[in-house]
Amino acid sequence: MAIAFELETLKIRLNDAEFARLDLHQRIQRALRALILDGALAPGVKLPATRTLATRLGVARDTVENAYVQLQRDGYILRRKGSGSYVSEALGNELRGASRRRSKPRGHRPEPPAAGQGLSLRGRMIFDSGGVADQTTIKAFATGLPETRSFPTAVWERLQRQAMKDYRGHVLLHGDPQGAEPLRKAIAVYLNLERGARVAPEQVLVLSSTRQALFLCAQLLVDAGKPILLENPGYFGARKAFEAAEARVVPIDVDAQGIRTDLLRADRSGAACVYVTPSHQYPTGATLSLERRLELINWSAQQRKWIIEDDYDSEFHYDGLPTACVQGLDQQQRTLYIGTFSKTLFPGLRMGYMVLPPELVKPFSHARSIVDGHTPQILQLTLARFMEDGHYNAHVRAMRKLYGQRRSYLLDAIARHLPGIVTALRPPGGLQIPCLLEPGWSEAHSIDLAARAGVQLPGLSRLYQGEHKRQGWLLGYASLTEREIEAAMLRLSAALTTG
Missing domain, CATH: 3.40.640.10 (Type I PLP-dependent aspartate aminotransferase-like (Major domain))
Incomplete structure (x- = not known):
């Protein structure tokens, strides 16, 4: 059995971005395979001769031949000497439903399954939890980021070269x-x-x-x-x-x-x-x-x-x-x-x-x-x-001194720029300062206003379990210079007082 070969659909497939980096014969092979799997080329359909398809696509015959050879190896087509090349009948049961999709508009792609489908109960629970997001850029006042711009990379690189040389393979x-x-x-x-x-x-x-x-x-x-x-x-x-x-x-x-x-x-x-x-x-x-x-x-x-x-x-x-x-x-x-x-x-x-x-x-x-x-x-x-x-x-000692200075500067900046909005607690150490919002201030609203001003305010309430949750922020400061702290505080103050 043979039907009119869908040349235009094949050309559309050849231009798919996912095939862009492949060799031409691979692009043709992948495009034909996609048409077979989609049901656009049903089991038993006769494909054009390699010379004919090469002429219609404007490519060398060997290019089409290489594509057909790979399709045959993978079991998608059968080649009969003196008769031609056909989509494998063995795919009939598996592709029967797909072949009915030929009536859909040209270039139609099925809707991808919704995220999280097919998971186990544990997998669904993990997916629904949203995971844990890490901060990938330096931004006020993200938590958990140390000072990285002054790390002794030259020393580290020298020691890594030594280790590679000494331990070799x-x-x-x-x-x-x-x-x-x-x-x-x-x-x-x-x-x-x-x-x-x-x-x-x-x-x-x-x-x-x-x-x-x-x-x-x-x-x-x-x-x-x-x-x-x-x-x-x-x-x-x-x-x-x-x-x-x-x-x-x-x-x-x-x-x-x-x-x-x-x-x-x-x-x-x-x-x-x-x-x-x-x-x-x-x-x-x-x-x-x-x-x-x-x-x-x-x-x-x-x-x-x-x-x-x-x-x-x-x-x-x-x-x-x-x-x-x-x-x-x-x-x-x-x-x-x-x-x-x-x-x-x-x-x-x-x-x-x-x-x-x-x-x-x-x-x-x-x-x-x-x-x-x-x-x-x-x-x-x-x-x-x-x-x-x-x-x-030595690095820890240097950072301890630096972070102590930055903690003091942030505490001072909070007192100067946010009076009546938050009360900052003074922790004896660490890389962040907990701040409690004064009555009348909403944690969610303050976070939203800050985000519009380019300032990240990690919320405090999400760290509590149960009904009693303190409203506030957890401000990270270790990765920020004093100038960056001051600039961010000015933006934050303006956003909260005008918002």
């Missing part, structure tokens, strides 16, 4: 899922000296980020439908990680001294672990008092619960000396310690780590091997040298 192979030994040793030395931890290199697991650490905790420590205790308000990414694992998040309120340990002791949910940010509670900035740290550790030991300690930016403490981490005080080794280099160095590095109780090292390493294998070895070895040679500590 080794860095091109797969690495240990637990992490390169030189980096694990450097991390252990740093934490023991600077954070008061008690860490052996064998306890360190090198990861891509804090988020990956939380994902592993959610997968390995909490069963679907079971509870996990989280600070309220608390880190949005932690809540997302546990919700994605179908855990039931149970909020535990915080106050000026951090998480309320009296509420921990009163909890009867049966949760196996608690997530805390004791050095700088996110987002309030409160530091967990020593008394409560010890209460937390005793509660964990008595109840056989795990403590997930997220020490995301403890290096940046400006008022007095930072307190030692919970992990270093926990003699029962019930604490999983999470750290990151995204805040101390640069977020594009995509590297963090965990310090694990001995019995959890292998399970977490095995799980990590399933997720993404390992962190790039060349980056690990470069960072190890960066730490061993003293550059890491």
Whole structure:
């Protein structure tokens, strides 16, 4: 059976943008294949001879021949000596419905399925959550961005070249899922000296980020439908990680001294672990008092619960000396310690780590091997040298001084430009300042007005669970110069007072 060959439709297909970078014979082959799959060329239809089609398209005969050969290899057409080329009859059942679409207007494309269709229940829940958006540009007052424009890139590049030269082909192979030994040793030395931890290199697991650490905790420590205790308000990414694992998040309120340990002791949910940010509670900035740290550790030991300690930016403490981490005080080794280099160095590095109780090292390493294998070895070895040679500590000291100055400047700018609008809290450290809106001001409306002026105001209320939500903002400042802070504050003030 043969029908009139749809030359114009073929020409339309040949001009599709998706074929633009292909060789001509590939474009013809893909265009014919698309017509077959769409049903425009039904099973059994005879195709023009290669010479005829080449003449009508204005191309060489060999070009069409190569296209037909590939279509035959892929099973779309049959070629019979002395008879011609035909669309394969074997495709009949599969394409029968598609062939009926030939009556639709030329060039018609079916509507793509709606986003999220065909997902599992867990997949649908993750999709509906909206994910977690990272800030990809420097903008006032986005949170989580350190100063990157003054990073010692020349030093980093030199150390990376040295590592590549010394390790040669080794860095091109797969690495240990637990992490390169030189980096694990450097991390252990740093934490023991600077954070008061008690860490052996064998306890360190090198990861891509804090988020990956939380994902592993959610997968390995909490069963679907079971509870996990989280600070309220608390880190949005932690809540997302546990919700994605179908855990039931149970909020535990915080106050000026951090998480309320009296509420921990009163909890009867049966949760196996608690997530805390004791050095700088996110987002309030409160530091967990020593008394409560010890209460937390005793509660964990008595109840056989795990403590997930997220020490995301403890290096940046400006008022007095930072307190030692919970992990270093926990003699029962019930604490999983999470750290990151995204805040101390640069977020594009995509590297963090965990310090694990001995019995959890292998399970977490095995799980990590399933997720993404390992962190790039060349980056690990470069960072190890960066730490061993003293550059890491020097950079942290410089940034601590710089961020302290920027925090003071932002606090002063808020007092000068936004009186009667917000009250800024003065956290002892960190990279952002929580601000509480005065009565009569709407968080959503203020964020909208600021966005029109090119200023990003991360809202505070979304970090709360339950009915009681504080209205305000969480202003990041670490990546902004004093001039940028001042300019943004002027725009923000004008937008709010005139809006």
